[in-house]
Amino acid sequence: MAPVFPWTPSGLVSPDSPGAVLQLVRTAHASSRSEIARLTGISATTAATRVQALLDHGYLEEAGEGVSLGGRRPRQVRLRTTGGVVAAADLGGSHAALALFDLGGRLLVDRSASLRVQDGPESVLGWVHGQLAEMLDGLEGPAPLRAVTVGVPGPVDAQAGRVVTPARMPGWHGVDVRALLGRLVDVPVLVENDANLMAVGEYAATPEPGSHLVFLKAGSGIGCGVVIDGHLHRGARGAAGDISHASVGTDSDVPCSCGRIGCLDAVASGAAVTRDAAAAGLPVTDTTDVLRLAADGEPVSAQLLRSAGRATGEVLASVLNFFNPDTLVLGGRLSQAEPYVAGLRAVVYERCLPLATDALQVTVTRAGPLAGVIGGAHLALEHLFEPTRVNATVGSGAAGPATAS
Amino acid sequence: MAPVFPWTPSGLVSPDSPGAVLQLVRTAHASSRSEIARLTGISATTAATRVQALLDHGYLEEAGEGVSLGGRRPRQVRLRTTGGVVAAADLGGSHAALALFDLGGRLLVDRSASLRVQDGPESVLGWVHGQLAEMLDGLEGPAPLRAVTVGVPGPVDAQAGRVVTPARMPGWHGVDVRALLGRLVDVPVLVENDANLMAVGEYAATPEPGSHLVFLKAGSGIGCGVVIDGHLHRGARGAAGDISHASVGTDSDVPCSCGRIGCLDAVASGAAVTRDAAAAGLPVTDTTDVLRLAADGEPVSAQLLRSAGRATGEVLASVLNFFNPDTLVLGGRLSQAEPYVAGLRAVVYERCLPLATDALQVTVTRAGPLAGVIGGAHLALEHLFEPTRVNATVGSGAAGPATAS
DNA sequence: TTGACATACTCCAGAAATTGGACTTACCTC
DNA sequence: GAGGTAAGTCCAATTTCTGGAGTATGTCAA
Numbered sequence: 001m002a003p004v005f006p007w008t009p010s011g012l013v014s015p016d017s018p019g020a021v022l023q024l025v026r027t028a029h030a031s032s033r034s035e036i037a038r039l040t041g042i043s044a045t046t047a048a049t050r051v052q053a054l055l056d057h058g059y060l061e062e063a064g065e066g067v068s069l070g071g072r073r074p075r076q077v078r079l080r081t082t083g084g085v086v087a088a089a090d091l092g093g094s095h096a097a098l099a100l101f102d103l104g105g106r107l108l109v110d111r112s113a114s115l116r117v118q119d120g121p122e123s124v125l126g127w128v129h130g131q132l133a134e135m136l137d138g139l140e141g142p143a144p145l146r147a148v149t150v151g152v153p154g155p156v157d158a159q160a161g162r163v164v165t166p167a168r169m170p171g172w173h174g175v176d177v178r179a180l181l182g183r184l185v186d187v188p189v190l191v192e193n194d195a196n197l198m199a200v201g202e203y204a205a206t207p208e209p210g211s212h213l214v215f216l217k218a219g220s221g222i223g224c225g226v227v228i229d230g231h232l233h234r235g236a237r238g239a240a241g242d243i244s245h246a247s248v249g250t251d252s253d254v255p256c257s258c259g260r261i262g263c264l265d266a267v268a269s270g271a272a273v274t275r276d277a278a279a280a281g282l283p284v285t286d287t288t289d290v291l292r293l294a295a296d297g298e299p300v301s302a303q304l305l306r307s308a309g310r311a312t313g314e315v316l317a318s319v320l321n322f323f324n325p326d327t328l329v330l331g332g333r334l335s336q337a338e339p340y341v342a343g344l345r346a347v348v349y350e351r352c353l354p355l356a357t358d359a360l361q362v363t364v365t366r367a368g369p370l371a372g373v374i375g376g377a378h379l380a381l382e383h384l385f386e387p388t389r390v391n392a393t394v395g396s397g398a399a400g401p402a403t404a405s
Numbered sequence: 406m407a408p409v410f411p412w413t414p415s416g417l418v419s420p421d422s423p424g425a426v427l428q429l430v431r432t433a434h435a436s437s438r439s440e441i442a443r444l445t446g447i448s449a450t451t452a453a454t455r456v457q458a459l460l461d462h463g464y465l466e467e468a469g470e471g472v473s474l475g476g477r478r479p480r481q482v483r484l485r486t487t488g489g490v491v492a493a494a495d496l497g498g499s500h501a502a503l504a505l506f507d508l509g510g511r512l513l514v515d516r517s518a519s520l521r522v523q524d525g526p527e528s529v530l531g532w533v534h535g536q537l538a539e540m541l542d543g544l545e546g547p548a549p550l551r552a553v554t555v556g557v558p559g560p561v562d563a564q565a566g567r568v569v570t571p572a573r574m575p576g577w578h579g580v581d582v583r584a585l586l587g588r589l590v591d592v593p594v595l596v597e598n599d600a601n602l603m604a605v606g607e608y609a610a611t612p613e614p615g616s617h618l619v620f621l622k623a624g625s626g627i628g629c630g631v632v633i634d635g636h637l638h639r640g641a642r643g644a645a646g647d648i649s650h651a652s653v654g655t656d657s658d659v660p661c662s663c664g665r666i667g668c669l670d671a672v673a674s675g676a677a678v679t680r681d682a683a684a685a686g687l688p689v690t691d692t693t694d695v696l697r698l699a700a701d702g703e704p705v706s707a708q709l710l711r712s713a714g715r716a717t718g719e720v721l722a723s724v725l726n727f728f729n730p731d732t733l734v735l736g737g738r739l740s741q742a743e744p745y746v747a748g749l750r751a752v753v754y755e756r757c758l759p760l761a762t763d764a765l766q767v768t769v770t771r772a773g774p775l776a777g778v779i780g781g782a783h784l785a786l787e788h789l790f791e792p793t794r795v796n797a798t799v800g801s802g803a804a805g806p807a808t809a810s
Numbered sequence: 811t812t813g814a815c816a817t818a819c820t821c822c823a824g825a826a827a828t829t830g831g832a833c834t835t836a837c838c839t840c
Numbered sequence: 841g842a843g844g845t846a847a848g849t850c851c852a853a854t855t856t857c858t859g860g861a862g863t864a865t866g867t868c869a870a
Contacts, residue, residue, distance in 0.1 A: 007458075007462040009423050009424040009426070009427050009455075009458070009459065009464070017422065018414050019414040021414070022414050032818075032819095033818075033819070034817070034818055034819075042857080042858090043857065043858050043859070044818080044819070044820090044858095044859095045819090045820080045821085045822095045857070045858065045859080046856080046857055046858075048818095048819065048820070049856085049857085050414075053412075053414070054414065057412040059414070068816095068817075068818095068865080068866045068867070069816085069817065069818095069866090069867090070815085070816050070817060070866075070867055070868085071815085071816040071817020071818060071864095071865070071866050071867075072816085072817050072818040072819075072864060072865040072866050073817085073818075073865070073866065074817080074818060074819090075818075075819075155760055164760070165760070211641070212640065212641060224727065226727075228633055228638065229636075231634075233633065233728075234729075235617065235728060235729025235730070235761075236616070236617060236729050236730060236731040236764040236765070237729060237760045237761070237763065237764050238729075238760075239726075239729045239758065239760035239761055240727065240728060240729040241727060241729075242726045242727060242729070242758060242760070242761070243723070243726065243727055245726060245756075245758060246722075246723040246726065246727075247654070247719075247723075247756070249652070249654060258758070260756075314652075315723065317651075318648070318651040318652075318720065318723055318724070319723070319724075319727050321644075321647045321648065321650060321651065322629065322631075322645065322646060322647060322648055322651075322724050322727075322728075323638075323640060323645060323727075323728070324639075324640025324641050324642060324643075324644045324645040324646075324647070325640065325641060326641040351650075351652070353644065353647060353650055353663070354570075355560055355569070355570070355642045355643075355644035355647075356640075356642070356644055356647070358642065359641040359642050360641070423827095437847075437848095438847075438848065439846075439847055439848075447828080447829090448828065448829050448830070449829095449830095449847080449848070449849090450828070450829065450830080450848095450849080450850085450851095451827080451828055451829075453847095453848065453849070454827085454828085473836085473837050473838070473845095473846075473847095474837095474838095474845085474846060474847090475837075475838055475839090475844085475845050475846060476835095476836070476837055476838075476844085476845040476846025476847060477834095477835060477836040477837055477845085477846050477847040477848070478836070478837065478846090478847075479846080479847060479848090480847075480848075
């Protein structure tokens with residue numbers, strides 16, 4: 001008999017590194033010393049020691065006693081959420097949402113404001129910084145800013161923190177948002193596509209490890225965000241999630257911005273629906289008008305929205321068959337229109353394979369307009385607390401909580 | 406100023422667990438003690454101790470001396486590949502490929518044979534076991550079998566090791582391949598879809614961590630395998646990669662097996678091409694005939710293959726835009742036909758967005774007919790050496806190298 | 811009420827792992 | 841050769857982890 005391995009390299013199986021204790025508490029998987037010992041396999045003594053270290057350094061705080069499981073009640077601990085805040089800014093074509101969150105991911109304040117993208121990156125990011133500073137000043141217990149996430153409506157090189165060819169933000173191509181804003185705030189700055197942020201925001205609402213989520217942002221443009229196994233999928237060039245130029249079977253001959261005919265974006269986007277509604281003689285100038293008419297029971301607008309939903313569903317069906325996610329979340333302004341959602345759902349269930357739909361949940365966004373900033377906060381906190389990738393130097397470069405402004 | 410964290414939980418940043426040493430050597434990232442110390446950040450003493458333990462237990466072996474970097478030559482170590490073998494079986498509709506690999510992933514023997522699926526799971530898996538036993542007997546230095554991967558042409562519940570609704574293997578629905586084969590071989594058994602295995606096999610040829618790969622298997626049916634960030638993406642129900650029922654713009658009215666019209670499978674699969682070729686009066690009975698005619702310069706068959714490639718490219722373009730991989734690998738028998746590949750490439754580059762194609766490599770499979778078993782070996786070795794998921798009880802359940810037959 | 815038993819946690823001494831520095835080996839360059 | 845450098849070993853000091861004893865505080869059932 002050839003040699004066998006009677007010995008397994010220790011540490012190969014269970015990830016019980018010291019930092020894992022913080023993760024367990026942060027993700028609500030454990031809340032007492034004994035629970036940590038059980039889950040990680042480390043001894044009770046070690047668990048207590050590590051918890052104490054985290055308490056001493058302000059990562060955790062005592063949280064009273066839990067319920068007895070037949071013996072002494074456990075002394076619970078939780079993340080100390082007052083040790084700082086993270087900020088997220090979700091920039092749109094003409095509008096921005098800004099918010100502050102505590103270290104537990106709880107929303108502290110948010111505001112939204114109209115934005116003048118055309119003023120250029122320096123001006124806009126300066127404005128963002130001013131808004132954030134105001135919000136920070138307004139907090140009750142002042143806490144240091146730890147990280148900022150900026151969402152922009154276009155492709156992003158998240159590694160470098162740069163904007164790439166944004167269709168809806170002329171003048172921003174190649175702009176190093178990380179450097180520009182990092183100079184002002186002096187904390188790590190993450191830059192991300194807005195649909196990606198929304199996807200993460202929805203995932204954060206019910207974070208099931210190992211689950212896959214596709215988020216559809218159907219507004220004046222159409223885009224997707226993809227979360228795979230709990231991690232944002234950006235693709236090779238940060239361009240993942242683009243379905244706007246998939247071709248749909250249509251008799252429309254309106255040319256798309258990409259030069260082709262029959263692209264989803266030219267047929268089923270908010271802009272396209274508005275254009276078609278206006279052409280049909282309805283008194284509309286933007287997507288909101290169409291949504292209002294449809295909500296009031298105006299049939300032509302409802303019909304247009306339903307068609308847009310069906311066209312989008314057609315494209316999504318291919319995506320869902322290919323990608324087989326657990327969840328499809330519909331967001332963006334069009335997802336507020338019932339005919340749109342109904343049309344989309346009908347086609348998805350008609351066109352998808354049984355295996356693709358039997359586990360699939362199709363829901364309308366719960367986080368709503370805050371999905372983007374919630375996702376931004378999630379990424380910022382992940383960056384602060386789980387800097388697993390050693391080479392991921394972001395912003396001020398510090399791995400984990402470090403000096404902040 | 407609110408409290409800041411001057412202390413970072415140790416172990417939060419660098420993954421330097423004892424088992425990491427084995428991974429570094431296995432993945433060819435390190436080959437000497439000093440290199441391991443440098444890469445992991447552990448002291449030279451510790452690195453030497455761990456290497457010695459791995460040597461003592463047969464995981465590693467000495468491998469002579471390397472080149473000097475200005476001082477003493479490093480004493481190299483490498484994975485001890487003779488400590489066992491892994492097996493992979495790639496079952497097709499009527500054909501099977503079987504192979505044995507050493508623990509370094511090197512192919513030792515392979516054979517292919519015709520298969521009678523209709524004999525049923527017990528019979529077929531018994532036959533597989535017999536073939537593997539024969540091959541094991543034929544090895545020079547007899548080594549114990551450590552794990553087996555079985556690829557089947559249909560959806561799979563990899564977690565449970567079961568086959569799910571396989572279109573091309575009637576009688577196999579719900580069959581617990583892991584249990585059936587595990588009873589015979591008494592080592593961990595992995596079950597996986599064949600296109601998935603091929604994707605992993607191609608990835609294994611040039612394993613770049615963080616890269617995304619889509620593998621197209623275009624044979625008598627059409628399927629994809631997806632590797633995300635080095636990990637196989639199975640989807641929620643193990644059904645990821647299915648593009649056979651995406652609809653393509655065509656004037657064909659041949660109904661698909663799913664009951665609809667215009668599905669890719671009904672238009673561009675090997676079976677569809679053969680059908681159309683026969684209908685055009687060509688003397689063909691299967692895909693091989695068509696490929697041969699086209700290779701001989703027969704224009705109608707070439708034209709049909711080109712159209713099939715174009716239709717497939719149309720569907721893939723959507724997938725590539727959405728998914729933004731680094732690599733698209735074309736495999737399956739149709740990928741051997743130049744007109745098919747040319748048609749596919751043309752449409753992909755025409756229909757994809759610049760961001761989706763500027764980083765994209767479109768290549769024809771290098772691993773060829775062995776891609777499936779190579780992928781199977783890769784998964785088996787990954788299971789043996791990287792059992793990071795604690796709950797992943799597979800086969801005989803042991804995590805890491807353990808008792809074997 | 812009371813005893814039996816369980817869980818949660820702490821304390822402490824022994825065991826194990828890790829480290830830094832001294833030391834050896836062995837190569838390169840000049 | 842001499843000096844410099846990298847690779848690796850040896851060893852004592854240090855740090856970390858563990859298991860068992862002991863304490864605190866519950867549940868449960870008679």
